[in-house]
Amino acid sequence: MAANDPSEFNQEAAGAAWARYLYDNDQLTGTDLVRYKAGASNRRTRGKRIKHHAMSRALSGKSLSLATLKELIDVFEIKRIDAQRLENIWHGKEYAPVVEGTLVQPPGFGESGLETVYIQEEHVLGPDGLPLRHETRQTVRSLRDGVDHFPHRFDTDELEVTLLKGGTQSELVQCESGLWLVKYVFYEPLKLGILQDFRYQLDFHYSEPPPTVYNRTIYGHYSGGWHLDVTFDENRLPNKVWWAEWETADPHSPIKHEEPVALDPDHSVHRHLVSISSAVAGFRWVW
Incomplete structure (x- = not known):
């Protein structure tokens, strides 16, 4: 590319x-x-x-x-x-x-040699109200020669990760920080400035209900934008849904901006941003 x-x-x-x-x-x-x-x-x-x-x-x-x-x-x-x-x-x-925030990238974060250009994702909830699966298409740009993988971190291991396009994947392992990590290994190392597409799916099996929110923490700048869909099961629809932006990446961070959004006929909410940088944003809901 x-x-x-x-x-x-x-x-x-x-x-x-x-x-x-x-x-x-x-x-x-x-x-x-x-x-x-x-x-x-x-x-x-x-x-x-x-x-x-x-x-x-x-x-x-x-x-x-x-x-x-x-x-x-x-x-x-x-x-x-x-x-x-x-x-x-x-x-x-x-x-x-x-969306332009003021989020400061923590030391050591973003040393993968890649920057995200564009993300399109769908978060799907099941009839019990728990996250069921998550599908993502992501485009990254290499910041140096020789970058051979994308590190994907999670705050839970109650999921299965499947890389659908763009390379092969490693096993899910726990990091020193307490997060979980899987590597998406490209078919060949990237040269400086080259774009790489990959697509993956997450299948969840939570034992306890997680917070009723899906958001993304963005360090840097998604110059190509971000498209997010959250889809609810017809047997468990939320009472209210908001698009929100948080002050920090902390799970207990105050919300600095939110606005109510209505479900589409297919029980989904959507947001397309042409640009987002240094921010935490997404949807939250109550049953």
């Missing part, structure tokens, strides 16, 4: 396009105008030279006014339906499919 990731944002190219828009609409003055003209023959430096205040704040993620948002919609010729969604999100009328 190619190493290039189309989900990566090219700030330099965006800045150049925005600068051209400002220039064409006579919105560049003073030093900005001089810098633009000086770099007009060099497409690579054109966006870097412009220090227009709105551009700088927006592209750095510091602030985005409604006027600047509308300007960006014009710059990038965003379709009307998508433009309306962006304005609804700005006004708080629609959920923004991005």
Whole structure:
């Protein structure tokens, strides 16, 4: 699989396009105008030279006014339906499919040489209300040459792990931290920047009911997004379900944001995020 990731944002190219828009609409003055003209023959430096205040704040993620948002919609010729969604999100009328937290990665975590790009998963509960199975498709990127496996840690051994695609798997063993670990071993070591897909299924056999929550702790950034489904059995439906974001990865962490969600006709709840970083998020429910 190619190493290039189309989900990566090219700030330099965006800045150049925005600068051209400002220039064409006579919105560049003073030093900005001089810098633009000086770099007009060099497409690579054109966006870097412009220090227009709105551009700088927006592209750095510091602030985005409604006027600047509308300007960006014009710059990038965003379709009307998508433009309306962006304005609804700005006004708080629609959920923004991005979560950015402040979670700090603990020492020693993430030394696998891989970063997750995208995850799609379904968590299925049985008629007794206990987790029945969990299916996941995951895409990772190699951060160095020679990475040959993905380490998957669990807080329980009351499950069976089956790697369905992408390599072979080791036995489930207990780590010094008290967690349990299985390794998904790739068919061949990865080179720097290469993407690797794999798919796995977990079958649970809990002896005691676990907490009524499914969440994921994300250290780093899932640039390609995250899609989560939680499906309930028709014979054991929850009374209420919430999408939630927690302050820390601790099981007793306070919730910093939550919103109620309704079950679909197939007894499922869903959430798709186009980006998530440094956060703990997922669904929780009560019977």
